[in-house]
Amino acid sequence: MDRHPVDQAYSEPKDMALRTEEEDRRTVCSLPHTITSVEESISTEKPHKPERVWRWPGLCGPDSEADPRSYSTTKKYTILLIVATAGAISPIASTIYFPAIVDMQHYFKTDPITINASLSVFTFFTAFFPLLWATLGDVFGRRQVYLTAFLIALVGTICCAVSVNVTMFIAFRAISAIGSSCVMSMGAGTISDIFEPSQRGRAFAWYTCGPLLGPALGPIIGGYLNQAFGWQSNFWFLSAYIACIWLAVFFLLPETWRPAAPAAPSLPTSVNIKTGVEPVAKPRRRWINPLSPLALLRFPNISLTIIFVGVLFLVFYLNSTVFTRTYTDQYLLDSGTVGLCYLPMAIGAMLGGILGGRYSDRVYNHRVQKATDGELYPEMRLGGWLFWGAIVLQLLAFTAYGWCVQMHVHWAYGLVGQFFIGFALMVPNVILSAYIVDCFRKRGASVTACNNCARYIMAGIGSLVASNLQEALGNGILLTICGGALFLASSTLVIIKWKGKGWSQKRKDFI
Known part of the structure; x- marks a missing residue:
């Protein structure tokens, strides 16, 4: 039946509206396919591959998204034990063959200066290569760097044991130093990853026990191994030690490094008119600059x-070098007994490190609670009676020990002086190690690498000039100068304490 013209005219707009709605629905439903086709067209137009960092499957990368600082106490101290034990590798390796130097000189048919050069080479490589390891650790993670570095150290140490001439020995000593030096910077980075600032001083105290006991234990172990099995046994022992550390890292050490959160993607600013597609920005290539940690030196507190x-390590190694000669030539002790005589200084240093770390945490927490404005800054860790008392004790202990051996008093008095020297040196060393990491927690490995570079350069210089200065000045004047130099250098700490709060405000943007 035909509709009335009026009804037909009324119904046509309605039908058109229904058809329009249906077309809109079909258009909307087709949008995903349109978007997919656009994405496919984009993918065929030479896409830029995103930047990828290659990682060993199963050997690196975060075990979970959990913050490492939320690890259990047992897990934290297991990590700390591994890192502290690994930190003793380099100090032991630098001193373990001291009692065997004469035998090695005869074996390689060379002169004392050439044999001593192996120690200087090891020390200087230990100074510089932590800069590279710190940079790599901030890119690839701590765990992968540990495994790679210890493998290099293991190969270098084994080759030292089988060296057939002194050139080969010195070359592989350098390679061994490259690998074993990673803990000098990475260890502090690992500690900053897992411990809060309020716990960091105590953690650093235990971390320094390995590097401190290493120089004392090295000559003792090396002396008895050399007497029983020959000088090569020192390096086979080191090889076994490094292999055990590598296995401990492989099975027990998780990845503690967490990369910084990526920046939010920026909104598109332009669209290609022909294709209607946003231009894809080419990612920047990441360059690894091993000297980048040195940029932190522009901050005056660092x-x-x-x-x-640096001055502290110069006088520490100078004292250790002249100590061996004094107790060998003046008191006529054999190499094994001289090695045992290092224990008082090591015990004093260990005690000073533990007490200094605990004390700095206590001072920091107390000042945090007293802060009325709620403003916290790393310089809160510095100061207190133990900190400044250790500075004064350094001057007194060096002076007393130097004149005791100069006047040829009984050798036991000198060992008492060495105990107090070790204690006085280690208290500020531990506190300052925690302090610089507090300043740059995200770059703990880098700032520690700067510190390590300076102190081992100074340590190498101290070892080289020690014998000549001892002959020219004598123990009394030389060690009094050492104590005085440390006391004068402590003026830098007074400046940091005085202006540290203002400097803390200026470096917040960098942190």
Whole structure:
């Protein structure tokens, strides 16, 4: 039946509206396919591959998204034990063959200067290569760097044991130093990853026990191994030690490094008119600059701290070098007994490190609670009676020990002086190690690498000039100068304490 013209005219707009709605629905439903086709067209137009960092499957990368600082106490101290034990590799390796130097000189048919050069080479490589390891650790993670570095150290140490001439020996000593030096910077980075600032001083105290006991235990172990099995046994022992550390890292050490959160993607600013597609920005290539940690030296609190620590290590290694000669030539002790005589200084240093770390945490927490404005800054860790008392004790202990051996008093008095020297040196060293990491927690490995570079350069210089200065000045004047130099260098710490709060505000943007 035909509709009335009026009804037909009324119904046509309605039908058109229904058809329009149906077309809109079909258009909307087709949008995903349109988007997919656009994406496919984009994918065929030379896409830029996103930047990828290659990682060993199963050997690196976060075990979970959990913050490492939320690990259980048992897990944290297991990690700390591994890192502290690994930290003793380099100090033991640098001193373990001291009692065997004469035998090695005869074996390689060379002169004392050439044999001593192996120690200087090891020390200088230990100074510089932590800069590279710190940079790699901030890119690839701590665990992968540990495994790679210890493998290099293992190969270098084994080759030292089978060396047939002195050139081969010195070359592989350098390779061994490259690998074993990774803990000098990475260890501090690992600690900063897992411990809060309020716990960091105590953690650093235990972390320094390995590097401190290493120089004392090295000559003792090396002396008895050399007497029983020959000088090569020292390096086979080191090889076994490094292999055990590698296995401990492989099975027990998780990845503690967490990369910084990526920046939010920016909104598109332009669209290609022909294709209607946003231009894809080409990712920037990541360059690894091993000298990048040195950029932290532009911050005055870091550079002033490193000046003091550099002087501290210069006099520490100078004292250790002249100590061996004094107790061998003056008191006529054999190499094994001289090695045992290092224990008082090591015990004093260990005690000073533990007490200094605990004390700095206590001072920091107390000042945090007293802060009325709620503003926290790393310089809160510095100061207190133990910190400044250790600075004064350094001057007194060096002076007393130097004149005791100069006047040829009984050798036991000198060992008492060595105990107090070790204690006085280690208290500020531990506190300052925690302090510089507090300043740059996200770059703990890098700032520690700067510190390590300066102190081992100074340590190498101290070892080289020690014998000549001892002959020219004598123990009394030389060691009094050492104590006085440390006391003068402590003025840098006074400046940091005085201006540290203002500097803390200026470096917040960098952190």
